[in-house]
Amino acid sequence: DTGVSQNPRHKITKRGQNVTFRCDPISEHNRLYWYRQTLGQGPEFLTYFQNEAQLEKSRLLSDRFSAERPKGSFSTLEIQRTEQGDSAMYLCASSPSQGGVAEAFFGQGTRLTVV
């Protein structure tokens, strides 16, 4: 499978716990994006990486959220002290450096439920 891979697909956690999601982009893609989608809404931008550098962050990315892409390949998104409002689908996308945003390919997402 050469698409964007996200793990886990589903995560149920208790309020207050920390969770970490992983995204493996398409191998030759330098750009990586995280979005969040809640029920009835479109995806909302969280952050963007060019290789290992985090170049853009949304104000939605509170201090409880942290994203990394340590070697410019896979990325992780960690949420600390989860709240019920964090329940959402977390989507990762990647694109090649020579393309624009239209060339982004999305993964299937990680669905987080905070109980």
Next chain:
Amino acid sequence: DQQVKQNSPSLSVQEGRISILNCDYTNSMFDYFLWYKKYPAEGPTFLISISSIKDKNEDGRFTVFLNKSAKHLSLHIVPSQPGDSAVYFCAAHSGAGSYQLTFGKGTKLSVIP
């Protein structure tokens, strides 16, 4: 404050007819617009895009129209097929070195055989 609005949550169309999905935006800085299609349990898939310097872009059965003065764009699918049944998201990009897309809430299209 929704900068990209899709005011129709759902749309039903007979197979073979035209589907028209609408999108309005408020931010004058948006310079590139995209449509994504999403099936259940899958991530969004890019469908078609248009730059703000154009007013029409066509790709097979899909055509996007942009009316900058009205801050309005529409996606036309003709002829509609049952496999087109999905949620369609309108998204906008403001350029200037940003890679952020702003999405609408989506319109669920059902194509009835």
